[in-house]
Amino acid sequence: MSKSTGVASRPVSVSDVSTPRAELFARVLDPASRANPYPLYAALRSEPVSRQSDGTWVVSGFDEIAALLHDPRISSDMTNAGQSAGGQSLIMQDPPNHDRLRAAVMGRFTPEVVESLRQEVHNLIDGLLDAVGSGTSLDLVEEIAYPLPVSVICALLGIPPQDEARFHGWADTLARTLDLDPTMSREEQAAIDHAFTELHHYLENLVADRAEHRGDDLVSGLLTGGDRGEPLRGQELLITVRLLLIAGHETTVNLITNGMLTLLRHPDILERFRREPELVVPMVEELVRYEPSVQFRYRAALADIEIAGTTIPRGSVVVLLLAAGSRDPGHFTDPDSFVPDRIPNEHFGFGGGIHYCIGAPLARMEAQIVLPELVRRLINPRLTMDPPPYRPTAALRGPRHLWIEVDGIRP
Secondary structure: OOOOOOEOOOOOOOOOOOOOHHHHHHHHHOHHHOOOOHHHHHHHHOOOEEEOOOOOEEEOOHHHHHHHHOOOOEEOOHHHHOOOOOOOOHHHOOOOHHHHHHHHHHOOOOHHHHHHOHHHHHHHHHHHHHHHOOOOEEEHHHHHHOHHHHHHHHHHHOOOHHHOOHHHHHHHHHHHHHOOOOOOOHHHHHHHHHHHHHHHHHHHHHHHHHHHOOOOOHHHHHHHOHHHOOOOOHHHHHHHHHHHHHHHHHHHHHHHHHHHHHHHHOHHHHHHHHHOHHHHHHHHHHHHHHOOOEOOEEEEEOOOEEEOOEEEOOOOEEEEOHHHHOOOOOOOOOOOOEOOOOOOOOOOOOOOHHHOOOOHHHHHHHHHHHHHHHHHHEEOOEEOOOOOOEOOOOOEOOEOOOEEEOOEEOO
16 A cells, blocks of 8 residues: 655545445536545445445446456447447457557657657646736636647647647537536537537548648557557547647646646645656656546446445446545555655546556656646645636546636746
8 A cells, every 4th residue: 555655735634424325426527526536425425335316336446346347248348238329449348359459559659759759748737837928817728738748749630730729619518528428408408519520520521631741740650550459540640640649649638737737736745746747757657647637438238237235236337436436545554645755546536457558658747747847937826716626527527727827937
């Protein structure tokens, strides 16, 4: 277990969670819980595998999640649980298709490619902070945390810089599909359909252009294949590029925003980080555990699964509540505290098993560059609203805005 040497965050109490256990996950999906879902997670962990009133099974304990992440009886293809699905990306497929598509991406999204983007990230954060100028307030999401990773992923995919702004609304809307929320309104579904259509048409044109004019970007690489993997074509290519575009920046937006929010809530740790910038590597890892961008993932049971003294029936929808497992007191000492040098730190912030996040190295690198620069250059940063307003999606959790006041910005 981890040794806690840090400063405790505000205590997480379950004393006010009187909801029946079978209704707890419905409350997790409720936007009113977005600012602090952790008491609900703690209540769910009292029975680490629990059936909800809608028939969903929620798995919230660390050991149980770890076991199911590596269990071939758990499927990422939600049609196995009777859920509708359009074009499915590799994160919603099982072997052998998953393995083939993942290999095609990993053959082009190499450590060398990630490292080649390091200077680009440095240049972007410098430029974005310079653009804030002498102002005394900023929205960290709109001015830093969104434009930086979207610029990086667009550069990787070969998308022209002038098109970057178009993805903000599309990605924000499509992220809502990560929640299998029965309360979603017709208006929300219509907005999702519209965003999907618009993005699909854009990517069709992008791929058609790359087919005629190959470059050194990732889309061209996926079209070529070569000795690093088979080429992708048609819908498989479009769906894979869509996944890389959205997942490649949405999670990093939340990592940067949640990271700065956590530091501002822990001014003693922020000051320590300012003095000890080498703390950044374990601290980013702790941020991924403590305030993960991805809170849970849906799975389908392919067979009856006995776990934690109960049986999940075949065909059930299963929720792997990753963020709850990453705060399990059976695995972590003082799990509700933010401990910037927590070691060891085995968490589910980037998932696990065969679906471990492809973009984890890029997200880590971006956060490890951006957060030290924010702490170094922002003079006396402070929150103007706490908690901030959150985005509606429960599975991909992060503030919609993070307003900060500063006394200035260092060069």
